[in-house]
Amino acid sequence: MQNPQSQQATDVIIETRNVSRVYPGVTALDQVNYRVYRNKVNVLIGENGAGKSTMMKMLAGVETPSSGEILLEGKPVSLTSTQQAEKRGISIIFQELNLFPNMNVMDNIFIANEFFQRGVINEKYQYALAKTLLERLELDVDPYAALGELGIGHQQLVEIARALSKDTRVLIMDEPTSALSQSEVRVLFNVIEQLKRRGVTIIYISHRLEELMEIGDHITIFRDGRFISEREVRDASVPWIIEQMVGDKKKHFDYHAAAQGDTILQVEGLTALHQNGGYKLNDVTFSLRKGEVIGIYGLLGAGRTELFKGLIGLMHCQSGSVLLNGENLAKRNFQQRLKRGIALVPEDRQAEGVVQLMSITANMTLSDLSLRGFRRALRMLNPGKENQRVNEMIGHLAIKVSDAELPITSLSGGNQQKVVLGKALMTGPKVVLLDEPTRGIDVGAKTDVYHLIGNLAQQGLAVMFSSSELDEVMALADRILVMADGRITADLPRAEATREKLISASTPQA
Template identity: 90%
Template sequence: MIIETRNVSRVYPGVTALDQVNYCVYRNKVNVLIGENGAGKSTMMKLLAGVETPSSGQILLDGVPVNLGSTQQAEKHGISIIFQELNLFPNMNVMDNIFIGNEFFQRGRINEKYQYQLAKALLERLELDVDPYASLGELGIGHQQLVEIARALSKDTRVLIMDEPTSALSQSEVKVLFNVIAALKRRGVTIIYISHRLEELMEIGDHITIFRDGRFISEREVRDASVPWIIEQMVGDKKKHFDYHPAPQGETVLSVEGLTALHQNGGYKLNDVSFNLRKGEVVGIYGLLGAGRTELFKGMIGLMSCQSGTVTLKGQSLAKANFQQRLKKGLALVPEDRQGEGVVQLMSIKTNMTLSDLSLRAFHRALALLRPQKEDSRVNDMIQRLAIKVSDPELPITSLSGGNQQKVVLGKALMTGPEVVLLDEPTRGIDVGAKTDVYHLIGSMAHQGLAVMFSSSELEEVMALADRILVMADGRITADLPRAEATREILIAASTPHD
């Protein structure tokens, strides 16, 4: 073992995130850690990376107790982390993001030429064709995730923690990452790998550990584990299952005609996109990274300007409506970037959930008339409905796991009383059990008469949930198929960009 924890606990106000956990990390292995959202995985990683300290218990490195009181101390011991949520600076360039806090100095000045060459080599290793001087904010989420990985690789790392590293990556980028992990193992680097994608874990892992409800449950060599055993250990007695039941469909509620948006440097973000959406209908959008799924949602709800095309909601054109007006008319969006666009980290769970609703409905004549009792009642009802694991809605949003934060963002969208709900990668970073909760929620929304449109990079998810599937490539819709006609082969072929 390279790392061992003994009876480690981490207690937050009203929540025990880790409870007397004995956890082992095996040297020069890919140590897979898995569990439902709220199981304590990310909390344990924060302790090992020096982001937080244990409430009780010991952390041992090479058999010796260590105090990892800061990320700097952890890095001195050779422990680096790639966080589930991006920890980057969008206003800086790629190179500065890679070396921030770890700059190379020569005669009292940063050796920019050396850093540029090293950054270029790291990016080429990840097969990312990006200039190190490019602004990070201009890159997509998937490419930003690769920059985060490049930053971790730039350090003298003995133990590399990867918390959901593939959640925003395309299939080709995942393969590159797996090649990098194999190369790191050959160099003697130990990997701790967290993911909810079971097929990834079985492919890349050597040793698997399972947490549930803040406790250690079991561990096993991956070669001796099976997917049914993993799911059983994760969820315990809780049965998680989703059956597709189509909802009755009504009249057309949303129409998009010829929506087109251009990149500043040429080319299309969206290229003549047209489709209709009916009440009670669930439409899934499948496509590779950069296909235009996120841009479509942002163009529809007014967060991105489009050069041509129309969006019509219940027969009313939204051409002159801004984002807030479209929200008020019945469009709601759950964004892909949960941390950057979904939550306000300084606010409580309750305030985050009611933020959009307050701006639209809850005001009477002055801020003093907000009716806090009604607000509390609605928040508690939504927490019950979405099965959010929280002891007190007044706690900060950052006290929740990533999956429970995602449920808060879903709740915020539903509290506006929408007619159409747009969900951009709604199960990104959510475990196998919580995914089922989201699937049931999507089905429930459709049966309530809402029109639901969601995007996903997981082919099986789109095929399991959607009444109809749109495929996008290069900003265009390349296929529009009813559920019965959609096959893996057709969807994959349609998602491949062609000149």
């Protein structure tokens, strides 16, 4: 009979031994021993900056260890490219979308993995296979559709379809549900169960603890670049997970209503049309007061992002009005609205929030250079003032960074999100729009964002945020607007909002 230790070794498909990854000024991973169990959903969790994504990049061949070794099926391997990893059966779905918006859906699914027949791409076969993959994900999209025309949630499903198109033994999913609606999450969970039955091992990273408890078999926790603990999910609890994640850094958030002042934002009949018919926004009307926090809840495609873009001037609206302190902004462009006091933190951090080739400092001050006096005579930059403001914002938002002149890409996803938040606050806004501000952020960092929202309201700013998490909206908002099909279907004060009312109002009516 096989002893438990040898049985456990047989069950391990990937193992790292004393793996470290060091960047200039930052140790992302420190002597980590990590095990991935065969034919299981291996949940990996930790705060932003804990090293999760760095570890996944090494397993997928994107990064190489500074020291230590990676074992696959008990044998050391060198994974120096994604192609090498994929040849060994390891595929990854990145937290940040890795797609080409100027190409169609089918070409995105099969790029660098095309099917050739007599030296020519077999487009008919690829179309049929793409159609099948999309149907498995219950995504009703033509494979010839332009990817850039899809919402971020549907693009996420295309990313998943691409991973499923490969001969994969180990599939890494880094925050796969961060942009998905609840119904799409259920579809993904069904796909994961199918993959397990086919013998595929899953590594699953998420900050949504309820997801991890539902879908996971085995859980591993990282903290500050180190391995902390591992346990079977059936033997774990949410309080234990949080304690292991944050250590002695206790995180909590208590709601305190801020004193509300006069109406600062008045929106009347805001309407935006799709080019092919239908509404992006349909007669949207509401008001927002100083010190008030409004949460917007709705399913994917409900119009939350479109509303924010319409308010700040990034999307054309055919009719309706937006008044800020009584001034009609209808003829004001994005830059002018920004200068008058509306700031937006976009949902898609990578595409719309940061410039990846620039430093942390440059990203944070980008919106403010022409607005708030970072310029000397002859329009030269004032480095002293710039650095002072940046360092103040880094401390205010608790951004984990050793040097603000490092590239923005040196930060974890959650800390990049904080830089985007800092960039918005640098403009000195009166109204702050936050589109899914906690997407891809861990439990501890979420609490930081919650406190930030509360503090902004206490300072007299007006705040609107969108979220696909019911509990988050109900915990933070003074008032909740529910959207469906581009319309506001409910406007509920905090005391009257229930899960049943919000879910009912968010369901599109025939």
